[in-house]
Amino acid sequence: MINVDNKEGACGFISQIAPSIYPARLIRIDEDTGQPIRDENGLCVCVKPGETGEFVGKITADPTRAFDGYANEEATKKKIIRDVFRKGDCAFASGDLLTMDLFGYIYFKDRCGDTFRWKGENISTTELEAVISETVQLADCIVYGVEVPGCEGKAGMAAILDNDHTVDVNDLLRKLRQKVPIFSIPVFIRLVEQLELTSTHKLPKVTYRKQGFDPQLVKDPLYFFDSKHSIYIPLDQQLYNQIVEYKIRI
The missing domain is CATH 2.30.38.10 (Luciferase; Domain 3)
Known part of the structure; x- marks a missing residue:
C-alpha cells in the first residue's frame, strides 16, 4: 500500500x-x-x-x-x-x-485480534496482561483497546480484578514503568470485583471494550493516566467530558 x-x-x-x-x-x-x-x-x-x-x-x-x-x-x-x-x-x-x-x-x-495500535505502536494484549497480572500478585486482568475521540488507534485499558480492594494503581504504575515502554502503559484502568467468564471460559473482553471508559456506563472505579504528572487519577464524569471534548490531550 x-x-x-x-x-x-x-x-x-x-x-x-x-x-x-x-x-x-x-x-x-x-x-x-x-x-x-x-x-x-x-x-x-x-x-x-x-x-x-x-x-x-x-x-x-x-x-x-x-x-x-x-x-x-x-x-x-x-x-x-x-x-x-x-x-x-x-x-x-x-x-x-x-x-x-x-x-x-x-x-x-x-489492529484486530490480540493487539491494538497506539501512538504508532502495536501492543500485545496478552503480553501486557501477563505483566500486569504478575505485578498485582497474579490477579486476573483483561487488557483491551478503547476508542478515544480525536485519537488514531485505540488507547490501552486494563480491567483488573480487585475483589479485596488492595490494588494500588500508582504502585502498579511505578512498577510498570520499569517493565514496559511508556506507550504500553494503560491509559485507563478499571478495578472490578468480579470477572465473569463467557460460555467458552474466556474473559469478557468484547463486553468491556464496548463499555469503554464512560463513568455513566461503568460503575467500577476508573482511573486515567495523567502522563504530564506521571500519575493515575480518578476518572469522573467531568474528566471524561474533558477527554472526549479534546480539552485534555492523551
Whole structure:
C-alpha cells in the first residue's frame, strides 16, 4: 500500500474503477471473533466505502505475491484465509483494520485480534496482561483497546480484578514503568470485583471494550493516566467530558 499522491491521512489507495485486479482488498470481519464474514456462497464480503475491514493480500504463484509463512506452522495457518474471493483461492490476513472512502483512499483504523495500535505502536494484549497480572500478585486482568475521540488507534485499558480492594494503581504504575515502554502503559484502568467468564471460559473482553471508559456506563472505579504528572487519577464524569471534548490531550 502506498500513498502515491500524498493524500493527507491516507496510508494507501485501491482503485475503484477495477478493484478486482488489485492484489489487496478490505473484507468484513466479525467484531467478536475476528473471523471473516462470508456470503451465501461461503466467500468473503468486501467492505463498502465508510466501513471498516481487515486488509488482506492475495496469495498467488507470482513470487511478488507469495507467502512463505512463519517458522511457527500454527501462526502461518492463522494468517491464511481460504475461499476469499472465489473457491480455492487464499489471502494473507494482515491483522490491520482499515477504512476506505468513496474514492478508494485507505485510512488506518486499528489492529484486530490480540493487539491494538497506539501512538504508532502495536501492543500485545496478552503480553501486557501477563505483566500486569504478575505485578498485582497474579490477579486476573483483561487488557483491551478503547476508542478515544480525536485519537488514531485505540488507547490501552486494563480491567483488573480487585475483589479485596488492595490494588494500588500508582504502585502498579511505578512498577510498570520499569517493565514496559511508556506507550504500553494503560491509559485507563478499571478495578472490578468480579470477572465473569463467557460460555467458552474466556474473559469478557468484547463486553468491556464496548463499555469503554464512560463513568455513566461503568460503575467500577476508573482511573486515567495523567502522563504530564506521571500519575493515575480518578476518572469522573467531568474528566471524561474533558477527554472526549479534546480539552485534555492523551
